[in-house]
């Protein structure tokens with residue numbers, strides 16, 4: 210790996226060096242093109258640096274690794290290759306030109322500067338929803354954190370965000386932080402979830418809450434935060450079937466911090482001026498099977514594309530995007546056509562959203578159901594012709610699925626292609 | 638007697654039932670062999686991995702992430718945290734390095750999971 214800061218043009222520029230961006234840079238470099246990996250932080254690794262718990266890499270490395278260990282393995286792959294890493298470098302703007310991109314950055318060494326890129330891979334990850342986005346109003350006392358912020362404070366900086374904590378939302382990061390806070394000596398009063406089912410993985414309910422006797426309160430939310438300078442307590446309230454608080458059930462809990470784990474949103478604001486098609490469900494760009502967005506030459510991967518619960522899938526999508534971004538530069542051949550994939554049944558979303566022709570070979574398809582179902586069948590068809598079917602069990606909106614599909618069976622002149630997820634009644 | 642259990646060996650989280658009536662526990666609902674191992678161990682003595690951080694003397698990176706070399710009994714996690722919290726690192730290290738051998742009983746070592754470098 211070279212540390213070369215004066216180059217002005219690369220075949221492929223990757224934005225963000227989390228697991229998605231590192232994988233993209235590795236695959237692009239392996240295709241023989243020049244690659245630059247730009248990252249706003251000092252070090253590579255993205256969010257994995259603060260995810261010190263284990264459970265990463267079971268698919269990719271067949272081992273149970275912690276986040277930093279997983280990131281380290283990819284960092285070594287990046288360093289072994291001819292990839293220019295630019296740390297402390299923030300992307301501020303993208304201009305699409307006829308055949309390439311002009312990208313604006315700012316960093317301490319070069320100030321504001323521009324780089325040209327043949328193709329671009331967007332791997333900026335996601336950000337957490339904040340209190341304002343879930344309509345938590347009132348005073349702004351210290352002591353309200355997102356779960357990822359609390360994780361950053363404890364695991365990287367060594368600060369405790371609070372001693373008596375209430376967790377709002379049952380996302381995985383909140384569950385993991387409930388355990389982490391308890392191990393570090395804080396008291397976690399409970400996890401409060403407005404929905405009727407937890408949004409995190411069941412295994413995290415077991416190993417992060419049940420193991421430490423932390424109660425999970427479903428259909429309950431925080432309606433008020435008390436305190437002027439510092440959080441002094443919160444009001445929690447049960448909700449009815451329309452998610453409206455039942456005021457008679459209001460209860461005051463004395464605490465010094467409120468930790469929010471209320472969802473993640475792909476980070477794509479920077480794409481707005483380019484009119485990139487965004488999927489209204491995933492909040493990431495709509496892509497074809499090469500993970501190319503509606504702007505030719507711009508690819509997306511990882512949590513910026515859609516929020517994954519497994520880092521292994523994030524890496525896989527990075528490898529696809531990096532390889533395809535390099536292929537775009539090596540062979541600038543326009544696609545011969547595009548088809549939008551229709552969704553049917555209890556399918557919340559599926560990625561890719563489009564098929565570009567010509568197609569060849571197997572591609573991974575990721576999807577989530579819109580509702581829980583014990584058994585369901587995934588059906589891939591063109592018109593009435595079924596191309597592939599697969600039975601699945603124990604589906605939940607909180608758990609993502611991956612299938613490999615052979616898109617080359619799709620005829621370009623044929624009728625619409627549909628992904629259907631059909632719930633099944635099974636008699637046992 | 639049927640005991641319900643969620644396997645925590647991987648993110649799939651199989652819902653299992655364990656029947657303890659016979660000589661050998663009868664385990665159902667697992668989708669792979671890790672589920673059997675998990676359920677058998679969970680009946681005997683629940684084991685968990687412990688990951689945390691230790692202090693460093695580094696000016697920019699005040700914490701180093703660590704794990705144990707193997708799972709330990711669930712009810713000894715908090716005691717183990719107390720022992721690990723005394724550790725302070727003042728030297729370079731790489732993921733996989735043993736920081737303390739025998740940190741919680743003779744056979745359990747404390748392993749670095751991140752890297753730390755003092756020459757800037």
Ligand SMILES: Cc1cc2nc3c(=O)[nH]c(=O)nc-3n(C[C@H](O)[C@H](O)[C@H](O)COP(=O)(O)OP(=O)(O)OC[C@H]3O[C@@H](n4cnc5c(N)ncnc54)[C@H](O)[C@@H]3O)c2cc1C
Pocket residue numbers: 224225226227228229230247248249250254255256257260263264265266298299300301332333334335357360381382385476510511512513517518519520521523
């Ligand atoms: C708390 C938590 C717990 C998790 N637990 C698990 C688990 O147990 N098992 C598992 O498999 N997965 C887990 N995950 C998921 C996994 O960590 C993420 O899916 C994965 O890290 C996402 O990778 P990414 O590369 O898409 O994004 P990130 O890791 O977020 O990387 C994005 C990078 O882009 C950079 N960036 C953003 N904007 C810019 C810009 N404008 N200019 C320059 N750089 C920029 C950021 O600094 C960052 O380094 C967890 C995630 C979290 C948050």
